[in-house]
Amino acid sequence: MINLSDIINVLPHMKSGDSLIAALEILPEYNPESRNTDTSVRLMMLSDLYRIYIPSQMSLEIYSKLYLALLRSMQKKGTKLAVQQQNQNYRAIVQQEYSGIMGGSDSFTIIGTSGIGKSSAISRAIKLITENRVIEAENPYTHIIPCIIVQCPFDSSVKGLLLEVLRKVDEVLDSKYYQNALRARATTDMLIGSVSQVALNHIGMLVVDEIQNVANSKNGKSLIGALTQLINNSGISICMVGTPESSRFFESAMQLARRSVGLQYTTMSNDNYFQNFCKVMFQYQYVQKRTEITDGIIAWLYEHSAGITSVVVALLHDAQEIAILNGKEILNLDSLNEAYQQRLSLLHGYIQPSVSVGKQTTKIKKKAIVHTAENETLDDRVSIADLVAKAKNENMDIVQLLKSNMPVVEVAV
Numbered sequence: 001m002i003n004l005s006d007i008i009n010v011l012p013h014m015k016s017g018d019s020l021i022a023a024l025e026i027l028p029e030y031n032p033e034s035r036n037t038d039t040s041v042r043l044m045m046l047s048d049l050y051r052i053y054i055p056s057q058m059s060l061e062i063y064s065k066l067y068l069a070l071l072r073s074m075q076k077k078g079t080k081l082a083v084q085q086q087n088q089n090y091r092a093i094v095q096q097e098y099s100g101i102m103g104g105s106d107s108f109t110i111i112g113t114s115g116i117g118k119s120s121a122i123s124r125a126i127k128l129i130t131e132n133r134v135i136e137a138e139n140p141y142t143h144i145i146p147c148i149i150v151q152c153p154f155d156s157s158v159k160g161l162l163l164e165v166l167r168k169v170d171e172v173l174d175s176k177y178y179q180n181a182l183r184a185r186a187t188t189d190m191l192i193g194s195v196s197q198v199a200l201n202h203i204g205m206l207v208v209d210e211i212q213n214v215a216n217s218k219n220g221k222s223l224i225g226a227l228t229q230l231i232n233n234s235g236i237s238i239c240m241v242g243t244p245e246s247s248r249f250f251e252s253a254m255q256l257a258r259r260s261v262g263l264q265y266t267t268m269s270n271d272n273y274f275q276n277f278c279k280v281m282f283q284y285q286y287v288q289k290r291t292e293i294t295d296g297i298i299a300w301l302y303e304h305s306a307g308i309t310s311v312v313v314a315l316l317h318d319a320q321e322i323a324i325l326n327g328k329e330i331l332n333l334d335s336l337n338e339a340y341q342q343r344l345s346l347l348h349g350y351i352q353p354s355v356s357v358g359k360q361t362t363k364i365k366k367k368a369i370v371h372t373a374e375n376e377t378l379d380d381r382v383s384i385a386d387l388v389a390k391a392k393n394e395n396m397d398i399v400q401l402l403k404s405n406m407p408v409v410e411v412a413v
Helices: 004-010 017-024 032-036 039-050 057-074 080-093 118-129 158-173 177-183 188-202 211-216 220-234 245-250 254-258 272-283 295-303 309-325 333-343 345-351 384-393 398-405
Strands: 106-112 135-138 142-151 203-209 237-242 263-265 368-371 408-411
Touching: 017 057, 017 118, 032 039, 039 309, 057 106, 057 118, 057 142, 057 203, 057 237, 057 263, 106 118, 106 220, 106 245, 118 142, 118 203, 118 237, 142 158, 142 188, 158 177, 158 188, 158 203, 158 220, 177 188, 188 203, 188 220, 203 220, 211 220, 211 237, 211 245, 220 237, 237 245, 272 295, 272 309, 295 309, 295 333, 309 333, 333 345
Parallel strands: 106 237, 106 263, 142 203, 203 237
Antiparallel strands: 135 142, 368 408
């Protein structure tokens, strides 16, 4: 065991470059002979496609961001300021006046399009950073969980989130914080004090996933306010993870934007990483007739996945599953097309938004009337405003004047 003040020394050394890529990568063992095994065995082996992890630039950036955030948080454990903050948190629990003297450690966002691998990258990074699930320290004796991951409640309930943090801590430490909070019927203010105390003593970093739920809830700003208070009262780092929908929420106010500076990602381009990703995934074939990936298949995968890696994995998995079940036993464009049409129909509108899908619910627009003089260029056209002025000055019928100067052409709008 170590002293609490020296706790940062037990964290694994920060990796970088090729050693980081090698540590993050997951490539399940593949035996080409498995293509000749029973159908049921091959169908089960197909799930290996979902275990593959090929680190991208996003993975490396997320690892670095989380590692440094945890380091900053751990540095505050066992300090004189931390002891003073414990006293203040106790005052909050018993509903007395208190203050956050610890100061915020760090809060940031990781925002990216759904399906590009944010959660997988965070999971891999945390597993690498926190080799020990629980760190045991003495003087004072305590257990610290390097990272807790919770999901933002769909209704952005402050109380719901705080109770979930306590429940997650209880899962790891076999403590009774959650039960005690329920038994005491703790108010939200009491819970913030209680969770701050627990975080100060037992949590290194808190990751709140699905943070986009705050964007569509009236409780959104209250929940972010509670997280800010938690940062100030515990000194831990808080990482908020969500889709681009949450960006608009954080940009709506200065105090929110200041708390949400971080990493942002969109769907990837058809670059070297995407092509290499497809080539590695394509090697895991469990159909009897093996095929090689071509540039055409890579282009097709990009076009039918919109650069979202999770869709690529789903296409390759389902195409093989369909090919095994229907007896064709080959992974090619035909089986991929079949998987796209049969299994991914609900995603068509998102992958190819320019193609209309489903029933037309809007009314058909009427054709607009555009007047142009025949055989004239744009600059030679008669100004309608001039014609109106002329009709007014000379007391002429504007309709007849328009007809005589401009033929009618129908244009759909």
